[in-house]
Amino acid sequence: MSIRNKLSRRRFLSVTAAAMGGTALAACAPQAAAPAQPAAPAAAGQAAEAPAAAPAAGDKVGIRIACWGDVTDKQVYDNIVADFMKIEPTIAPVVEQYPGGHYEKIQANFAANTPADLIYFQGWSWQPFADKDVLAPLDDLIARDQAQKFWPDIDNYKNNCQWYGKTYMSVADTGSVIMFYAKELFDAAEVPYPVDGWTYADFQNAVEKTSRTEGEVQYYGYAQAGGWNGTYLRSLHWMRMNGALEWDSVVEPKQVKWLQDSIIEGLQYTVVDTIAKGYCPSPATISGGGVTVATGRVAMCMEGPWFLANMQGGSASREGGVEFDVVEPPVGSTGRDETIAEVHGQVIAKASKNPEEAWKLMKYIMEDPGQERIAEGGRMCGTPENIEKFWVPIAQKTYNFQNGKAFANSMRTGGNPVFAGAGANYDALAGAATPLAVAWDAMLNGTSAREALTVAEPLLQKILDDYWAAKS
Incomplete structure (x- = not known):
């Protein structure tokens, strides 16, 4: 089966318009x-x-x-x-x-x-x-x-x-970003399809059982995004699903709170451990292309509606498309979807x-x-x-x-990560070569979530302190 280039959001809009x-x-x-x-x-x-x-x-x-x-x-x-x-x-x-x-x-x-x-x-x-x-x-x-x-x-x-x-x-x-899943990988592993209200334990079970090797082809249970490595925004649900918030407030935070146990645990499994155990494609594998839920190589990933054209239709990533559905992420103690909206x-x-x-x-x-x-x-x-x-x-x-x-x-x-006013340096929070970007790269390459975020947290706090000092 042929694999086509991954669609950009802009390309998605134009090809869908033509198809419809x-x-x-x-x-x-x-x-x-x-x-x-x-x-x-x-x-x-x-x-x-x-x-x-x-x-x-x-x-x-x-x-x-x-x-x-x-x-x-x-x-x-x-x-x-x-x-x-x-x-x-x-x-x-x-x-x-x-x-x-x-x-x-x-x-x-x-x-x-x-x-x-x-x-x-x-x-x-x-x-x-x-x-x-x-x-x-x-x-x-x-x-x-x-x-x-x-x-x-x-x-x-x-x-x-x-x-x-x-x-x-x-x-x-x-x-909004929710969970896409490829039915064929669930069928092959004889794992039930996820349903609204499924639990984090259900998710972990599905990740591990749908990961397998067939000949020289590796199939993965989970990827953090569709064809790229994901970032802070793609992990929002895993961080917040048990009631923690990484800041003291979503709007104009004054304190960072990244080292809460539930945040560390959510990121440790979904960002670090899944790669280390072969359940999630590594950055090197992702960079090679062709390993996504839209090509039938990944069972589940967090994506938004702009990704739909990769799954089915004339611009599908795989010839003939992939039979799929979507579901809200597995619930934690909050009992609800906490992903980006x-x-x-x-x-x-x-x-x-x-x-x-x-x-x-x-x-x-x-x-x-x-x-x-x-x-x-x-x-x-x-x-x-x-x-x-x-x-x-x-x-x-x-x-x-x-x-x-x-x-x-x-x-x-769902929610958004953070809001701030004049003088806010958004790129300093998550842009390239900034504290969160460095922390994510470290986790993607095997550094524990606690170690990576322990380094990032004081740098993030300084960004907030500088914002409030300038504002006052």
């Missing part, structure tokens, strides 16, 4: 580097360039909306705008896109006082701009229009959309000359017609209910699996 005759299917926006820190707005009495207004014809009010940089995102928002103008004919939105430098262009626009009216952000990325007072709080508009229904009453959504008690970001689309949406620039019109479009994107376009065009919808209503039927039909609701459930209980 213009309808794409994916989830969260590709995880980008943290945005540059926003410049402060012009000082009082200092001349600043006037915000650019979108061109409008006749008596129409022009507004600008910046969407994410993938090709299908432009198509999605062009369709949303066309639908919106049928019910709001006096508003003329123009869709902008900044491929290859989304956050860099946003930063440049704010520095020049020419931001778009509505701007797409990943939920952990906009807070520094709120700290610089260049975003408009939405709370008065939400209360006036009784629009609270668009924001789920879930802590992770609040963390992604609020800052210091004020709401800034809408809920446009989402993405991303939220993305729009903010309104404080410099907008037409905030009411921008607000109308923001609301429309969160209403059913907008969410249907989101689902058709390539991303998981904003709320768990809309994921189940609009996205799951498309996903299950296109990629031939059954448990699509697991993605929605993951959005109900």
Whole structure:
């Protein structure tokens, strides 16, 4: 059977659109580097360039909306705008896109006082701009229009959309990471397929029994990700499933708490021991390519909806695809999925000359017609209910699996690693050659979790201390 190149998230969006005759299917926006820190707005009495207004014809009010940089995102928002103008004919939105430098262009626009009216952000990325007072709080508009229904009453959504008690970001689309499994490896080992509510002991049993050697071919029970080695974000569930949190707070932490026993134990097995015992492909094996759940060489891995096209369909990694399904990760003492659950949406620039019109479009994107376009065009919808209503039927039909609701459930209980404001050095927490990246590389190559994190913890604490010292 032939093995094809692993799909990137961007490639996934485009090939799925073609396969569905213009309808794409994916989830969260590709995880980008943290945005540059926003410049402060012009000082009082200092001349600043006037915000650019979108061109409008006749008596129409022009507004600008910046969407994410993938090709299908432009198509999605062009369709949303066309639908919106049928019910709001006096508003003329123009869709902008900044491929290859989304956050860099946003930063440049704010520095020049020419931001778009509505701007797409990943939920952990906009807070520094709120700290610089260049975003408009939405709370008065939400209360006036009784629009609270668009924001789920879930802590992770609040963390992604609020800052210091004020709401800034809408809920446009989402993405969560759950467990993919290849049925053929479970069948060969005569191990039952995982089901929602399975335990960590069930997971360990499946990892070990589905790992085997057949001739010169090694099959693995588990991989931390689909075709790469995984990082801190892919391990969030194993760290938090028994109630521990690696920081004293998800939002603006002040203390690191990485050396708790349950965190160490979760990482020791899933990152270190599985490789050492031959249950998980090593970094060297991964780098050789072709060893993933999508090629039938791995029984289970943690991945997101963007990975679906690797499993089934015309762009599957293996000729004919792999029969598979998905399930929430095994539960620990918290009794729930603790994996990463991303939220993305729009903010309104404080410099907008037409905030009411921008607000109308923001609301429309969160209403059913907008969410249907989101689902058709390539991303998981904003709320768990809309994921189940609009996205799951498309996903299950296109990629031939059954448990699509697991993605929605993951959005109900999952979380994000950390949120911080202006001056935060995100890359210092997990970027290349930084404390967590070095710790992960060490664990992947056999260093115990406790030893690796004992070295990393004081370096992480210094990063937090520096943040708070600068903030005060």
